[in-house]
Amino acid sequence: xxxxxxYANAISGFFEFPTENxxxxxxxxxxxxxxxxxxxxxxxxxxxxxxxxxxxxxxxVMSVIVSPLVKPGERLPKSAFYPYLxxxxxKAARDHAIERWHLPHWMxxxxxxxxxxxxxxxxxxxxxxxxVAELAISDHSWNPVSHLYxxxxxxDRGAYLANIVMEGEQSEHEEExxxxxxxxxxxxxxxxxSDVYEIPFRELWMRKGVQTFDPLIQLQTA
Amino acid sequence: xxxxxxxxxxxxxxxxxDYSNFYYGAGDDPLNLLTPFRxxxxxxxxxxxxxxxxxxxxxxxxxxxxxxxxxGQVQDLLNLASYNYLGISYRPEVKQAAIEATERYxxxxxxxxxxxxxxxxxxxxxxAVASFKAKEAAILxxxxxxANVGFISSIMRAGDNILLDQYSHASIVDGAILAKSxxxxxxHNNPMDLERxxxxxxxxxxxxxxxxxxxxxxxxxxxxxxxxxxxxxxxILIDEAHSTFLFGPNGRGVAEHFGLDKDVDFHxxxxxxxxxxQGGFVCGSKDLIDYVNAFGRSRFFSCNxxxxxxxxxxAGVKIVESEPELRAKLWSNVAFLRRRFAEEGIDIGKSxxxxxxxxINNDAKxxxxxxxxxxxxxxxxxxxxxxxxxxxxxxxxSVSAAHSEEQLEVxxxxxxxxxxxxxxxx
Numbered sequence: 001x002x003x004x005x006x007y008a009n010a011i012s013g014f015f016e017f018p019t020e021n022x023x024x025x026x027x028x029x030x031x032x033x034x035x036x037x038x039x040x041x042x043x044x045x046x047x048x049x050x051x052x053x054x055x056x057x058x059x060x061v062m063s064v065i066v067s068p069l070v071k072p073g074e075r076l077p078k079s080a081f082y083p084y085l086x087x088x089x090x091k092a093a094r095d096h097a098i099e100r101w102h103l104p105h106w107m108x109x110x111x112x113x114x115x116x117x118x119x120x121x122x123x124x125x126x127x128x129x130x131x132v133a134e135l136a137i138s139d140h141s142w143n144p145v146s147h148l149y150x151x152x153x154x155x156d157r158g159a160y161l162a163n164i165v166m167e168g169e170q171s172e173h174e175e176e177x178x179x180x181x182x183x184x185x186x187x188x189x190x191x192x193x194s195d196v197y198e199i200p201f202r203e204l205w206m207r208k209g210v211q212t213f214d215p216l217i218q219l220q221t222a
Numbered sequence: 223x224x225x226x227x228x229x230x231x232x233x234x235x236x237x238x239x240d241y242s243n244f245y246y247g248a249g250d251d252p253l254n255l256l257t258p259f260r261x262x263x264x265x266x267x268x269x270x271x272x273x274x275x276x277x278x279x280x281x282x283x284x285x286x287x288x289x290x291x292x293x294g295q296v297q298d299l300l301n302l303a304s305y306n307y308l309g310i311s312y313r314p315e316v317k318q319a320a321i322e323a324t325e326r327y328x329x330x331x332x333x334x335x336x337x338x339x340x341x342x343x344x345x346x347x348x349x350a351v352a353s354f355k356a357k358e359a360a361i362l363x364x365x366x367x368x369a370n371v372g373f374i375s376s377i378m379r380a381g382d383n384i385l386l387d388q389y390s391h392a393s394i395v396d397g398a399i400l401a402k403s404x405x406x407x408x409x410h411n412n413p414m415d416l417e418r419x420x421x422x423x424x425x426x427x428x429x430x431x432x433x434x435x436x437x438x439x440x441x442x443x444x445x446x447x448x449x450x451x452x453x454x455x456x457x458i459l460i461d462e463a464h465s466t467f468l469f470g471p472n473g474r475g476v477a478e479h480f481g482l483d484k485d486v487d488f489h490x491x492x493x494x495x496x497x498x499x500q501g502g503f504v505c506g507s508k509d510l511i512d513y514v515n516a517f518g519r520s521r522f523f524s525c526n527x528x529x530x531x532x533x534x535x536x537a538g539v540k541i542v543e544s545e546p547e548l549r550a551k552l553w554s555n556v557a558f559l560r561r562r563f564a565e566e567g568i569d570i571g572k573s574x575x576x577x578x579x580x581x582i583n584n585d586a587k588x589x590x591x592x593x594x595x596x597x598x599x600x601x602x603x604x605x606x607x608x609x610x611x612x613x614x615x616x617x618x619x620s621v622s623a624a625h626s627e628e629q630l631e632v633x634x635x636x637x638x639x640x641x642x643x644x645x646x647x648x
Contacts, residue, residue, distance in 0.1 A: 016407070030248075031246075031248065033246050036386075036388065036395065036405070036407050037395055037398060037399050037405050038404070038405040038406070038407075039407055066248075067246040067247060067248040068246065068247060068248065069247075069248045069249055070247035070248070070249050070254045070255055070258065071249060071254065072251075072254055072257050072258075073257075076239065076243060076244075076258040076262075078238070078239075078243065079243075080248075140613060141613075145238075147238070172612060173612055173613050174607075174611035174612040174613065174614070175611075175613070201611075202612070
C-alpha cells in the first residue's frame, strides 16, 4: 500500500563535501555518488508537510547522495540518497517514520520554520532552543514533475529501500545563489563543518505536491 | 520505453533524464544501465543528440560538408565548431609534409616512444616545440588527454595533494585519479578559494590550471594564482591546450601573456587545437623531461604519434613561428565577433578568447535552437548539462584566423535571428 504525504514546500540544497566524510556516514553496502573525484554530495531537505496520517508537521532530512539500485525493466530513479539523520516537529511524525520507514531520527522535537521573500526561501532548523541549520535557496523556472527517488535506510534490524515519487511543481537550478549555515551543534556531529562548501551547487524547490512512498523493501536482515 | 517507463512518469524520458542519470547504478550486473540508457538515447537522438558526431566529408576548413544524422542529407555549412584556431591543418605545406612522411615512414610509429617507436621526425618536433616555448626540452604524447594523465601521474603520488579548478578538463581529473593523490577542487578561477584549500594541505602540492577554459572561454587568473601558490610552496602546472600558439607576444601561451613564463613550473599543451592536428606535449627542464620519459605511463605504454602527424605538426609549428600575422588575424576576428555579438545583445558570458559560448541558458530550448541554426547553414555544437551546469546550456563557437569577417557577419545574422525567434534575446 502506498503512503502519501502532501506538502506545501520541500526545499533541498546539494553541497560538495569530502568523500572521506561521506564514507564515514554511509554503511558499507552503499557507494557515494561523486560530483568530482573525491567530492561527494551532502543534501539538506526541509519539508513543510500539510497532510499526512499523522497530521501536518515539519521535517528536515540530512542525506548523502548514493548510487541508485537499477533493475532492468523497472523505472529508472532520478537519484538515490541515504538519510543519516531525520528530525521532525512532532513526536507522532517521528514515531511513524521510525516504525514504518526505519529512518534514523533526532529523538526530540525540532523547530522547522520557513520564510519566503519573493524568489527566495529560507528554512531554519532549531533543536533544544539552539540553531542547527539555515538553508536558503532561490527559484528558477517552474515545471510540473513526477520523479522517482530511492531512499536507503539501515537500522539494527536490517537494510531497507523505499521508492519515493515526488510530484508537484519543481524549480531546479545550479546558479549558486543559495547558502547553508550549519551550526556547531550535536545535530551536525557527522559532518566536518569546515569541509562542507556553504554554497549549494544545486538548488531544488518543490511546492504544492505529494510525496508517495511505495511499501518498504527489505534488502538485508541484521 | 519499458525500462524508463515514461508513461508511469507522465513525462518524456528525454526531458526527465540526462547523461548523469546513467552513470551510477548499484546492483549485481554492470550491464543493468544499458537498457534504460538505450531507451533514453533512442528518444534523445531525434530530439537533438543527433547533432553530435555528425560525420564530416571534408577538411575542417571554414566551410564543411556535414551529414545530418537525422535526415541523412549532406549539408554545406559555415564551420564554427572545429578548433583549428589558426587554420593550419589543411595548409598545403602541412599536407605535403604529411604526405612525404607517409612515403618515408609509412603509416604508424610501430612502437612505444621509449622502445622502437621514436623516429627522427619525433625528435625534431620535440626540439621545435621546446624552442618555440623557450624551454630546455619537450616531450611528446600521443594525445592531449594522455599528456595530462601521463604527466600528472608521473610526478605526483599517493598522499600528495593535487588542487584542481572545478572546471578542469577530464584529462586533468583523470591524471589526479591515476596519481592516487588527494584531489581537492577549488572554485573556478578563484585564487581566494585556492588559498583556503592550500591552507589545509601539507606535503607536496600541485595546483593545475588551464590557460583558457574550454566551455566558457575565460582566461586563467594566473597572476593571483601564481602569488597564492608561491605563498604556500605549491608547484603550478598550466594546461595551455586552448592557448598555446595563440596568446602572448610570441604565441607561447597565457603564461607568456602575463609575463609569468618562468613562474609556472610545468607547461603542457596540445597540437589538436591551434594546429588542428593531434597529440600533446610537456615542456620544461631536461631533468624534468627525462623523468617524465621514465615515468609517464600513458606515453610509455602507447604507440608514438604517427610519423605523418608529427611531420605535419612540425610544418605547423614552423608556420606559427614565421607567420605571426595569423595570430593577429585571429585576434582581429575575435574582436570583430565580440563587438558584433555585443551589438546584437548576444551573451557570450566571460569569454576573453577565441572560445565563445553563445549562452542559451535554457536546457529545454538549446537543441531546437541548435537544430534551427544548423538548418540555416551554421555548424555549431550545443553544450548542455552535465557538461555545463543546469540551465547554462550554450552553443560553443571556435573562432579561427581562417574565417573572413563576411563569414562571421553571416554567423552573427543567423545566430541573432534564431535567438530572437526563440525568445532568447529581445
